[in-house]
Amino acid sequence: MKIKNLIGMKYKRKAFTLVELIIALAVLALLLAFIYPILFYSRTANNTITKLDVYHDVRRVDQAVFDELKLGSGVLYPPKPEKGIIGEWYPQLIFRNHLNQIIMLYVNKKNKLIIFNYDDVDGAYLSLGKILGSNIKEFVVRRQGSSVIEYRLTFEIDKRDFVIANQVTLVNVF
Amino acid sequence: MKRKGSAIATAIILGTVFFIAVSALLHYSSSEMRHIKAISAVKKAELLALSGIDWAESQLRVKRWYGTEFVPYKHNKGKHDSYGTQYLTPFGEDEGSVTIICEDVANKTPGYNMYGMQKIWFLHHINVYALGEYENQKCLVYGRYIISPEPILNSTSTEGAGFESPQYGAPGAVGVSAVKTMVNGKEVTNFVVKEIKVAEHDNVNINTVVAIVNPIDDPDRNIEVRPTTFGTVAEIKAKKGQTCRAGDNLLILSKSIDAGGTSVSMKTLKKMVRVTKIPPEIWKGLDIDLINDRFAISQYISGISDAYLQNFVAHASLEKSLKNIGDEKFDNKLSASEVLSKFPVNFTSTTRNRAENTFIAYMIKNFTAPGGTWDRKEKALDETFLKLDHERTDPPQEYLDWLDNLGLTQILNTKPRLNSKFFDPKMKNDEFMNLLHPHLNQPSSEFIANLSQLPDASRFVNIQEGDFSDESPSYVENENGIHIIDPDKGVKVDVQKITKKYTFVDPESNFAIEMTDLLSFIKKYYDDDGSLPPREETRTNEFIDWPLPAPAPEPPPPAPGGNWVWIDGKPGTPPGDPTYHHRGGTDENINPPTGGTGRYEPDMPDDLDGGSKDWEIEGSPYKDGEDGGEDSDKDSGERESVKICNCNKGNCGICNPSGEKEQFTINKNTKWDVKPGTPGKDPEQGKYVWEPSRTDPSDGSDGSPGTEGNADGGADSTDDATGGSGGTDSTPGSGIDTPPAPAPTPTPTPSTPAPSYRSGSFGF
Numbered sequence: 014m015k016i017k018n019l020i021g022m023k024y025k026r027k028a029f030t031l032v033e034l035i036i037a038l039a040v041l042a043l044l045l046a047f048i049y050p051i052l053f054y055s056r057t058a059n060n061t062i063t064k065l066d067v068y069h070d071v072r073r074v075d076q077a078v079f080d081e082l083k084l085g086s087g088v089l090y091p092p093k094p095e096k097g098i099i100g101e102w103y104p105q106l107i108f109r110n111h112l113n114q115i116i117m118l119y120v121n122k123k124n125k126l127i128i129f130n131y132d133d134v135d136g137a138y139l140s141l142g143k144i145l146g147s148n149i150k151e152f153v154v155r156r157q158g159s160s161v162i163e164y165r166l167t168f169e170i171d172k173r174d175f176v177i178a179n180q181v182t183l184v185n186v187f
Numbered sequence: 188m189k190r191k192g193s194a195i196a197t198a199i200i201l202g203t204v205f206f207i208a209v210s211a212l213l214h215y216s217s218s219e220m221r222h223i224k225a226i227s228a229v230k231k232a233e234l235l236a237l238s239g240i241d242w243a244e245s246q247l248r249v250k251r252w253y254g255t256e257f258v259p260y261k262h263n264k265g266k267h268d269s270y271g272t273q274y275l276t277p278f279g280e281d282e283g284s285v286t287i288i289c290e291d292v293a294n295k296t297p298g299y300n301m302y303g304m305q306k307i308w309f310l311h312h313i314n315v316y317a318l319g320e321y322e323n324q325k326c327l328v329y330g331r332y333i334i335s336p337e338p339i340l341n342s343t344s345t346e347g348a349g350f351e352s353p354q355y356g357a358p359g360a361v362g363v364s365a366v367k368t369m370v371n372g373k374e375v376t377n378f379v380v381k382e383i384k385v386a387e388h389d390n391v392n393i394n395t396v397v398a399i400v401n402p403i404d405d406p407d408r409n410i411e412v413r414p415t416t417f418g419t420v421a422e423i424k425a426k427k428g429q430t431c432r433a434g435d436n437l438l439i440l441s442k443s444i445d446a447g448g449t450s451v452s453m454k455t456l457k458k459m460v461r462v463t464k465i466p467p468e469i470w471k472g473l474d475i476d477l478i479n480d481r482f483a484i485s486q487y488i489s490g491i492s493d494a495y496l497q498n499f500v501a502h503a504s505l506e507k508s509l510k511n512i513g514d515e516k517f518d519n520k521l522s523a524s525e526v527l528s529k530f531p532v533n534f535t536s537t538t539r540n541r542a543e544n545t546f547i548a549y550m551i552k553n554f555t556a557p558g559g560t561w562d563r564k565e566k567a568l569d570e571t572f573l574k575l576d577h578e579r580t581d582p583p584q585e586y587l588d589w590l591d592n593l594g595l596t597q598i599l600n601t602k603p604r605l606n607s608k609f610f611d612p613k614m615k616n617d618e619f620m621n622l623l624h625p626h627l628n629q630p631s632s633e634f635i636a637n638l639s640q641l642p643d644a645s646r647f648v649n650i651q652e653g654d655f656s657d658e659s660p661s662y663v664e665n666e667n668g669i670h671i672i673d674p675d676k677g678v679k680v681d682v683q684k685i686t687k688k689y690t691f692v693d694p695e696s697n698f699a700i701e702m703t704d705l706l707s708f709i710k711k712y713y714d715d716d717g718s719l720p721p722r723e724e725t726r727t728n729e730f731i732d733w734p735l736p737a738p739a740p741e742p743p744p745p746a747p748g749g750n751w752v753w754i755d756g757k758p759g760t761p762p763g764d765p766t767y768h769h770r771g772g773t774d775e776n777i778n779p780p781t782g783g784t785g786r787y788e789p790d791m792p793d794d795l796d797g798g799s800k801d802w803e804i805e806g807s808p809y810k811d812g813e814d815g816g817e818d819s820d821k822d823s824g825e826r827e828s829v830k831i832c833n834c835n836k837g838n839c840g841i842c843n844p845s846g847e848k849e850q851f852t853i854n855k856n857t858k859w860d861v862k863p864g865t866p867g868k869d870p871e872q873g874k875y876v877w878e879p880s881r882t883d884p885s886d887g888s889d890g891s892p893g894t895e896g897n898a899d900g901g902a903d904s905t906d907d908a909t910g911g912s913g914g915t916d917s918t919p920g921s922g923i924d925t926p927p928a929p930a931p932t933p934t935p936t937p938s939t940p941a942p943s944y945r946s947g948s949f950g951f
Contacts, residue, residue: 040198047201051208058212065219076226083237084462089506090530092514104519107509107530111463112491112780113498115505117530122520131505131532132498138828139532139804141523151519158561184237184462187550 067148067170074126074146074166075177078118081128082162084111085183091156100156106164111185118145120152126166150174160186231283231321233464236328238277239285239317244459246273246289247313247332250343253289257342259303260734264762267341269721269730272476283321288475289332290314292485293340293730295719302348305870306733306761308340309348311718312711314485315459316475327470329488331461335700335708338455341732347455347704360421362436363414365400375402376433377752380425381409383437391440392417392580393645393950398437403430403752403878413950417578418442430742430750444574446694453690453699456708458557461495463488469777473855478724479772483855487777489715490851494780496713497537500545504533504801527804527829534831537799543631543710550709551638552614554691556698567695571614573702575603577645577687579610582951589650589945598669598682599951602643609641626795631710639702642666644687646951651679652944677944685950722767728863733761736870749879756873763864772857776850805832 029037090107094100105119115131126149129142150169154162160183168175246252253271257263270290277285294311301307313332318325336347368375378400385397391414398412418440425437443450469487473480508531517529537545555567581587582599590596603609612619625637643666655674663670669682689702700708710717723729736756743751 043198044201047198047205051201051205054205054212055208058208061212065216069219069222072223072226076230084464090509090512092509092512101514101516103516105517105521105530107505109499111461111495113495114780115498115502117526119526120520122522124520129526131502132494134534134831135828137830137832139831140828159564184240185460187553 063170067168067175070146070148071166071168071175071177074149075179077128077145078126078164078166079179079181081110081116081118082108082181082183084185085109085116086111086113086185087187088156088159088162088183089115091154093159094156102153102155102165104151104153106152106154106162108162108183117142118152118154120149124149124169126152160184225324228322228324229326232319232324232326233328235277235283235285235319235321236317236326236464237319237462239275239287239319240315240328240330240459240462242273242275242277242285243287243289243315243317243330244332247315247345247459248457250345251289251291251313252343254291254343255341257302257339257344260737262732262734263341263726264731265725265727267726267730269724269726270478270481283319285320286318286475288316288481290316290478290481290721291340292718292720294337295717300735302339303735303738304732305735305758306731308730308732309337310334310340311337314481314488314720316481316484318475325467327465327467327475327484329461329463329465329484330459331488331711332457332459333708333711334455334457335704335711336455339732340730341726345455345457361414361416361418361440361442363397363412363438363440364434364436365398365410365412365431367433368402368410370402370405370408375404377403378410378431378433379403379406379750380427380429380431380437382427383423383425385420385423385438387420387423389420390417391420392578393647394580394583398425400431400437403750412437414440416440416442416576417580428745430752432739432753432755442576444690444692444699446572446574446692449694449697451692451694451697451699453701454556456557456700456705458708460712461488463491469853478721479857479859480855482720482722482857483853485720486851486853490777490853491780492713492715496539496542496546499549500537500542501534502532503535503799504531504803523827532804532829532831534802535799536802538628540630540634541628541798543713544625544627544629544634546713547631547634547706547709548620548625548627550712551691551706552617552620554614554693554705554709556693556696559696563695567693569615570695571691571693572611573614573619573689574692574699575610575641575644575687575689577603577610579603579607580645580951582648582949586648586650586947586949589947593650593673593676593678593680595671595680598646598648598671598680601646601684601951602641604951609644628793628795628798635703635706635710638689639706640686640688642686643684645685647683647685647948648950649681649683649946649948651946652677653679653946655679722859723861728762728765728861731762731867733759733867734870736872739873739875742875746877749877751875752878753875754873757871759870760865760868762867765864766862768860768862769854770858770860772854774852774854776852778850802831805830 085108087109088106089109090105091100091103105117107115107117110116112132114133117127117129117131119127119129121127124147125144126146127142128145130140133140146166146168148168148170149166151167152164154164156162157180161180162183163178163180165176165178168177251271252273253268255263255267270288273287273289275285275287276282291313292311294309298307298309299305312334315330315332317328317330319328332345334345334347336349338344338346339348365378380398381401382399383397384399385391385395391397393413393415396411396413397420399409400412401410402408419442420438421441422439423437424439425431425435431437444452465484465487470480470484473483475481475484508529512529517525521529553568555564555571559567582590587596590598606622608618608622612622619638623638623641625634627634629637646668654677655672656677658672658674658679660674661670661672666684668684669680671678671680671682673679690699691702691705692699719730721729735758739753742753745751
């Protein structure tokens with residue numbers, strides 16, 4: 014009311030002033046300047062975290078498989094390769110561990126890598142295995158001689174494959 | 188002013204969000220790094236421990252670095268440590284360390300009268316502990332180093348004792364000696380060598396007379412010395428005119444093993460087995476530097492050995508299925524029910540005996556010499572065989588004719604002469620198992636005996652003609668021999684059936700080992716019953732070897748008119764075994780691993796070839812399309828299971844009780860109070876004494892009587908006593924649990940043989 018009286022005319026606002034527009038643009042630019050990297054880094058961070066999760070999972074599964082195999086005392090399946098020949102790739106592995114328990118590694122139909130201990134008996138019941146890892150696209154294994162096992166694990170995450178390969182010499186083979 | 192403030196606040200909020208996101212990412216990364224470092228430290232500690240086991244194996248292949256040399260005929264009380272420690276940083280000072288301890292475990296049964304010792308202990312196996320340490324992570328790995336034939340415990344050696352004896356030299360060597368002989372009802376143990384009838388490199392067999400000796404009191408009586416086995420003369424130790432005692436080696440035979448024209452040599456078998464990571468909860472609070480704490484860990488290993496053995500034989504149906512599957516491949520992804528149908532989970536329960544013997548049989552069927560390439564092993568499996576320690580030997584023709592005239596040629600029918608495959612049965616296709624047919628459900632000691640020797644592999648025959656009209660005709664045969672009296676034909680025949688040993692031969696690797704040693708080696712994988720762990724860091728009271736009287740040195744220079752005669756010393760008395768009592772310590776119950784105790788429940792425990800029971804899945808666990816188990820979305824803590832029952836005979840109600848596993852106990856922090864056994868008594872040493880010749884009447888200076896004359900009226904070649912032929916072969920030094928059996932004492936020579944009658948003996 015003071016202004017109105019001061020300029021002696023009725024004031025009706027219809028648009029932003031130039032100053033207001035400039036300030037708004039500046040704030041918007043500032044916002045974009047902040048938001049864009051946030052969005053950008055957020056996506057990158059998300060990807061990175063996903064990758065780290067996968068790497069972590071891959072490492073964990075590889076280590077679990079390696080630990081089971083390392084002290085093994087024999088391989089039952091895949092069969093022994095022909096003389097002097099590296100065996101073919103097979104999708105299941107059956108071996109004896111350091112206690113001569115029979116252990117099977119396979120991928121089930123829900124893409125989970127399962128470790129199944131044939132001697133994991135509780136009372137009259139045999140447990141049907143536990144999950145070592147998920148999102149497994151492929152697990153293949155082949156033999157070299159009597160005590161060397163080579164395996165390859167392929168994880169599929171977001172249509173991307175992560176592969177880990179390892180070779181283990183069983184130290185307790187007869 | 189309001190609008191301006193709002194924009195700044197928004198910017199601050201957004202900036203904070205950005206900061207939090209970046210911080211979270213960084214935190215995640217650093218947490219991941221810590222996790223990776225922790226995992227890496229665990230793996231490095233494990234790697235260090237495993238490298239410690241490797242280091243120990245490479246050292247032990249050569250010798251026990253912590254030991255003290257064995258000295259025969261000497262006391263060794265308090266001179267030998269029972270373990271040795273080594274600290275290593277194999278990957279550098281900053282890359283962690285490994286402490287390795289090797290600890291001798293003695294064979295529970297000492298040997299007697301071997302290697303210059305009246306009582307001597309042997310090494311059963313070596314416990315190897317490797318503690319890997321990296322940053323704050325630790326990993327303890329156990330390994331068991333097994334050796335066969337067994338070395339002497341109180342030594343640095345990891346070679347079989349039989350191979351190191353300075354007396355016998357080369358592996359497989361056999362001494363030939365005169366044996367105690369009865370002459371005119373008197374036992375004769377001292378002889379003079381009259382003649383050595385063979386030269387070095389001569390091939391001899393059990394009918395070869397290698398030497399003639401005379402009793403020192405009866406120089407006109409010739410006694411023939413024959414070897415107990417075939418072989419090649421490697422060394423002649425006795426000279427004409429030399430005095431000797433029964434048991435002194437006159438010559439040494441080397442026994443090469445012929446494998447298709449190639450000579451194969453005997454070797455010691457050594458291997459690190461049962462490499463096991465000890466769970467931290469077991470060794471928590473224990474220090475492997477302390478003997479009592481090591482004892483607790485070894486109790487844990489013994490406790491899980493039962494599962495180790497029983498698990499091995501629990502899945503016969505799976506192994507059979509895998510044989511049928513061959514190289515067939517299955518889908519990349521299988522459901523639980525597919526796994527159960529393609530790879531059956533049935534259990535086989537069996538007796539302890541059967542489990543042991545099945546394990547041993549599997550191992551021996553697949554055994555080849557350690558080392559070498561895969562190709563070599565595969566090739567070797569086609570060629571391994573057992574060699575009977577007795578080559579086909581035909582009796583001299585005169586005896587064949589004699590037996591033919593008597594109608595007794597059937598006594599020549601030893602097992603290998605009836606079936607020549609017994610001479611060298613092949614391991615391939617189970618030929619040796621089918622021939623020797625050991626029973627799977629008998630004690631493993633009998634199983635091992637059945638596979639390592641052949642009864643009635645050889646025979647020793649003694650024929651006497653004479654007047655036996657006052658005796659009843661008889662023909663008695665048992666597992667030990669045949670005894671025939673035929674008064675009509677005036678003949679008496681004694682046949683002794685002789686057991687001969689088998690040697691395992693891997694010609695591809697030039698490797699041979701006695702079957703007893705090989706099978707004992709395999710048993711050491713799981714068996715601790717035959718061993719006795721140490722309770723002293725230095726052997727002051729336990730495992731003390733006790734010396735025999737020292738052997739005869741070179742005699743004084745010969746002089747006319749008599750002989751220097753060695754008078755044996757007298758053995759002393761080894762110290763009594765110490766007794767130990769627990770002091771302090773706590774028992775800790777350990778849950779056994781899965782498998783093992785509880786599955787020893789056979790259908791037919793008394794059946795020598797039976798004694799097993801099969802369990803299978805009760806019904807079908809899943810219906811089509813309803814896969815459960817790990818196919819369900821439950822997490823791993825809620826695993827599905829199937830019921831294992833005995834359905835093969837329609838009694839599904841009886842289910843596997845293998846869950847009823849007994850805990851085993853380990854004792855931690857025990858201190859041992861020792862009460863020494865009785866003190867030992869030293870042996871009395873022997874000495875030379877001068878004995879004037881009784882055949883020389885001029886030598887009567889010491890008051891000894893003059894010549895006694897030739898009481899027998901002179902022995903001719905047909906009434907010579909015979910020494911050293913027949914009997915179970917003895918290879919001194921190779922036997923550990925049982926001292927080698929002496930050759931049988933020959934039948935006393937009749938004091939007045941009728942000249943018209945014949946008599947003779949031979950082996951084949």
